[in-house]
Amino acid sequence: MTISAGQTVNKDTLPTDSGRFGQFGGCYVPETLMTALDDLGQEYEKAKQDPDFHLELESYLREFAGRPTGLYFAERLTEELGGAKIYFKREDLLHTGAHKINNAIGQALLARRMGKKRIIAETGAGQHGVATATVCARFGLECVVYMGAVDMDRQRLNVFRMELCGAEVRSVNSGQRTLKDAVNEAMRDWVTNVRDTHYILGSALGAHPYPMMVRDFHRVIGKETRAEILEKEGRLPDEMVACVGGGSNAIGLFFEFLDETDVRLVGVEAGGHGIEPGQHAARFEGGRLGVLQGCKTYILQNEDGQIELTHSVSAGLDYAAIGPEHAYYRDMGRIEYAYATDKEVLDAFQLLCRVEGIIPALESTHALAYVIKRAPKMDTDQIIVMNLSGRGDKDVAQVAKLLGEKV
Ligand SMILES: *Cc1c(COP(=O)(O)O)cnc(C)c1O
Numbered sequence: 001m002t003i004s005a006g007q008t009v010n011k012d013t014l015p016t017d018s019g020r021f022g023q024f025g026g027c028y029v030p031e032t033l034m035t036a037l038d039d040l041g042q043e044y045e046k047a048k049q050d051p052d053f054h055l056e057l058e059s060y061l062r063e064f065a066g067r068p069t070g071l072y073f074a075e076r077l078t079e080e081l082g083g084a085k086i087y088f089k090r091e092d093l094l095h096t097g098a099h100k101i102n103n104a105i106g107q108a109l110l111a112r113r114m115g116k117k118r119i120i121a122e123t124g125a126g127q128h129g130v131a132t133a134t135v136c137a138r139f140g141l142e143c144v145v146y147m148g149a150v151d152m153d154r155q156r157l158n159v160f161r162m163e164l165c166g167a168e169v170r171s172v173n174s175g176q177r178t179l180k181d182a183v184n185e186a187m188r189d190w191v192t193n194v195r196d197t198h199y200i201l202g203s204a205l206g207a208h209p210y211p212m213m214v215r216d217f218h219r220v221i222g223k224e225t226r227a228e229i230l231e232k233e234g235r236l237p238d239e240m241v242a243c244v245g246g247g248s249n250a251i252g253l254f255f256e257f258l259d260e261t262d263v264r265l266v267g268v269e270a271g272g273h274g275i276e277p278g279q280h281a282a283r284f285e286g287g288r289l290g291v292l293q294g295c296k297t298y299i300l301q302n303e304d305g306q307i308e309l310t311h312s313v314s315a316g317l318d319y320a321a322i323g324p325e326h327a328y329y330r331d332m333g334r335i336e337y338a339y340a341t342d343k344e345v346l347d348a349f350q351l352l353c354r355v356e357g358i359i360p361a362l363e364s365t366h367a368l369a370y371v372i373k374r375a376p377k378m379d380t381d382q383i384i385v386m387n388l389s390g391r392g393d394k395d396v397a398q399v400a401k402l403l404g405e406k407v
Contacts, residue, residue, distance in 0.1 A: 009334055011258040014325070019208020019295075022331065025324035027207040028291045033187070036194045041209040043114050048216075053113070057106055064138060065101045066094050067220065071228035071385070076355040084238065084378035086371060088358075088388040089225050089253065096131045098361060098390030099218060099249045104131040104200060106217035108139050111198035118142045118197040122186040124151055124179035125315030126158025127390065128202030133167035143167040146185040148178040151315065158394065179319055180307065183293050203246025204323035207294030211324055218252025225385060226256050233383060239264040239374070242387040243366040244337070245281075245316050247323030249389040258334060266374075267326060268366045270312035271339035277302070281310040282339040283322040284330055290321075297324040313342040313402070314362035314395070340369035346402060348372050349392065361390030362398070 019025045027037060047053040061067040070093070074086040091099040111119060119141045123129030129145040136143035145162055149171045152159050159169050175181035183206075190199045204214045229237055240257060242250035244267040257263045272280035277300075280286065287298040290305060300308040300320040312318040329335040340348070345362060348369040352360050360368060367386050375384055392399075400407045 009258045011255065014328070015208060015212050019212070021211075021325045021328035024297050024327040025208060025211060025295050027294065028296065029187075029207045029294050030191060032191045033194070033207070036190065037207055037209065039114070040110070040198075043110060044209055044213050047110055047113060053109065057109055060105045060109070061102065061220065064095060065105060068224045069093050071225055071232065073232070074356055077352065078375070080351075080355050081372060081375045083375040083380065084382040084384045085380070086375055087229065087232075087237070087383065087385045089221060089385060090388055091221060091249065092358070092360065092364065092388045092391035096127070096134055097393065098127050098131070099221060099252065099387075100128050100131040100202060101135070102220060102252070103202070103214050103217040103248060104128070104135045107198065107200040107213070108132075108135045108141065111141065111200070112139060114198065116196055116198040118144070118193065119200055120144045120146065120186050120189050120197055121200045121202060122146050122179065122182040123158075123202065124148070124182070124318060125394070126151070126155040126162070127316060127394070129167070129169070130158050130161050130165075132200050132202075133162040133165040136167060137165040144189070145169050146172050146182040146189070148172045148176070148182050150177040151179065151182070154315070176309065179315075180293070187293070202248075204248040204251050204325060205246040205293070205295065205321060211295065214248050215251045215255060215325060218248050219255050221249065221252040221387065222254060222256030225253060229383070229385060235383075236260055236263050237383040237385040238262075238378065239266065239382070239384045240386070241266045241268060241367045241370055241374075241384065243268050243317060243363050243389060244322060244326060245319055245363060246321075247326045249387050251323065251325055253387045254335060258329070265335045266370065267335055267337045268370045269322075269337060269339040270314060270317035270366060271341040271344075272311040272313070273342060275339070278309040279311050280339070281312045281318050281320070283320070284337045285339060287322070292321045295321075295324045297327045298322050313345055313398075314366065316361070316363040316390075317366060338370050340366040344369040346399065349399060358388070359392040359396065360388055361392045362395045364389040365392070
């Protein structure tokens with residue numbers, strides 16, 4: 001697909017008041033949640049206008065999370081690949097190991113403004129759960145995290161981290177007992193306890209205002225990147241790349257550059273074992289328009305509209321729906337999408353450890369696998385920026401197992 005250069009991008013007017021990005025997004029929830037979502041949207045609009053809120057948010061991002069993160073020139077990887085200059089935005093250096101803390105802090109501050117003392121969240125691999133649990137500990141908020149029983153089994157260490165921070169992790173035994181089912185349980189809890197509870201959703205997904213709000217809390221990634229690349233190179237990059245689960249780290253990086261039509265933007269989905277039903281999580285490869293968990297977007301589903309099983313080596317990309325704003329920019333041709341397979345990701349993971357001494361999260365490694373293919377095809381005076389959305393400490397045991405190593 002080619003970029004439609006010159007196509008007007010109306011990013012600052014999106015979404016509409018009803019949460020639409022073109023035909024995508026919206027608010028498909030039970031009646032009982034409409035008031036809560038309206039209240040949240042209104043409180044968020046107020047907070048956005050309030051300089052004190054921004055000062056508070058910036059202060060916690062700096063002091064608690066460790067912002068700003070650097071834009072790092074990957075000199076040895078650049079040499080190794082022999083093409084474009086490669087830069088990493090180092091979200092992996094943030095507290096709790098990934099970009100997710102940006103959103104967790106923002107929403108916890110909102111919850112506090114609304115006087116809500118109880119927080120719920122869903123988690124797949126546990127990264128969003130850990131970010132939420134730490135933030136709740138910091139602000140003295142009660143925290144309940146829903147997690148599929150299968151995921152709890154796979155991610156015991158993250159379960160323990162959340163518990164150390166005082167969160168209660170509730171095991172979900174319905175459906176496939178993974179992320180989608182955890183979201184269902186969290187929504188059920190919210191319907192019941194909406195008066196004193198705020199739901200901190202973990203990606204740019206779900207019903208309005210979540211996709212917008214989560215995006216906005218991650219826009220700091222792109223804002224910093226713009227200043228950093230201008231300082232280092234005196235110009236904007238030729239291409240920017242990020243992995244896409246729900247789409248929060250990618251839209252956080254890309255948003256700032258949407259109307260810079262000379263900057264190519266590429267999101268990378270999880271190709272798993274390959275593009276066969278049930279074997280991947282590349283919604284733009286095998287997905288169709290549908291509604292899941294609050295919003296209209298591209299979804300992996302069968303002919304009857306049943307949600308398909310998904311697979312990825314990285315739990316954080318393993319979800320059947322993609323954020324609605326991505327669907328919008330994909331259809332309009334402004335953001336392009338590629339995918340990386342588990343095998344490519346495993347190779348890319350080892351290469352980065354070896355040549356740069358950086359252990360990347362398997363999610364972020366999808367973007368890296370794309371960069372490894374792409375950079376050699378670019379000129380040496382071109383620049384590619386990749387969002388290194390998280391660190392791979394959490395993935396080391398799994399990688400060892402996949403490589404047949406005993407640790
Ligand atoms: C959760 C996660 C992702 C995927 O989520 P997005 O909302 O698509 O950003 C990507 N990278 C890391 C490190 C994660 O923990």
